[in-house]
Amino acid sequence: MTLLIIFLMALITFSTRYLLIHPKIPLKLSARMVSFLSFSAPAVLTAIWVPIIFIREGQLALSLSNPYLISASIAVYVAAKTTNIYFTLLSSGAIFIILRITM
Amino acid sequence: MSEKDSRQIKKFSNLSHKTFLGIVLKGFMDMMPLNLAVIPWGILCGSLAIQRDFTILEALLMPLIVFAGSAQLVATELIGGNAPLATILFTTFIISSRHFLYGLALRDKLKVLPSKWRYPLGFLLTDELFALSGNSKSFKGKVRLIYAVASGGSFYLCWLLWNVIGIFAGSYLPDLTTLGLDFAIAVTFIALVIPSxxxxxxxxxxxxxxxxxxxxxxxxxxxxxxxxxxxxxxxxxxxxxxxxxxxxxxxxxxx
Incomplete structure (x- = not known):
């Protein structure tokens, strides 16, 4: 039974990824739609990372004792200044580890 | 076949061994932060499957063919708790539905590709590959296709590897998710989004x-x-x- 569920799940995850890039699907994107969709990457990725930072254990965690919030603020600053992914990861990661140990 | 096509094909076949490896390596290196950021989840997914009485084959099939992060995790819990089939599949669909946005956003670029590129890229189209696909020239030309398959493929292999570690060593490892490692994925996405x-x-x-x-x-x-x-x-x-x-x-x- 579990095997069957896994195969059905695979069908679902593949379909959600593949369906809309299939050429036979009768779907033509207008210029407006393309312009709208150009915002998808920043919008979706942000909707993934922001809750990790601001919601801890199901609660809104806006206090300075939330190490995620402080480290993420540093990450945003470094990413904006340097645009270097590794530099951003290392600097904010180091701050995060220090905060986790000391707080 | 137009003259331009044949010229392009000639150019592709001239793609030397060295440049090919170079492109693959670049794809791998660009995906590296994301490959590393998902270590705790991969290990968690693998070890959770074993804890929920999945056989090794079933636990391996999850990253091999379902190849999802949160959907895999949630479904493993649901299957372990004997939830009804409809609940499991519906939940999988809801969690996975954001991929429709990715497909839509990349439709005009990917629908024109031959199926030997389109199917694998569709399979590999995760949050992570989408995050690296922002360039207006992405997926255009063989070099960028190889790059996409290499970066997406490296993510697939790493996800599989982290799951395998979880399956076989999960019971010996501490619970990595309590160490605050979810910060890794958040900061990786920050590093990708802010400069854009x-x-x-x-x-x-x-x-x-x-x-x-x-x-x-x-x-x-x-x-x-x-x-x-x-x-x-x-x-x-x-x-x-x-x-x-x-x-x-x-x-x-x-x-």
């Missing part, structure tokens, strides 16, 4: 999407991620249109 904010419309899209995602998550809405994203996209799109209208009006006033 090049104008006011994108900034608005990011702020609206971020604020909505927190509100919807606190309200425990099932489609929180997709709804927040769409609202953010709407906001950004409308600001862009407003800017363009203003520009037009200014131009007209000048005349």
């Amino acid at each position: 904010i090049k104008n006011i419309p994108i900034l608005v899209a990011v702020i609206v999407s971020g604020v909505c995602s927190v509100i919807f998550k606190l309200l425990a809405w099932e489609l929180d991620l997709v709804l927040a994203s769409i609202l953010g996209m709407c906001a950004g799109y409308n600001v862009l249109r407003y800017q363009k209208r203003n520009e037009q009006m200014n131009d007209e006033n000048k005349l």
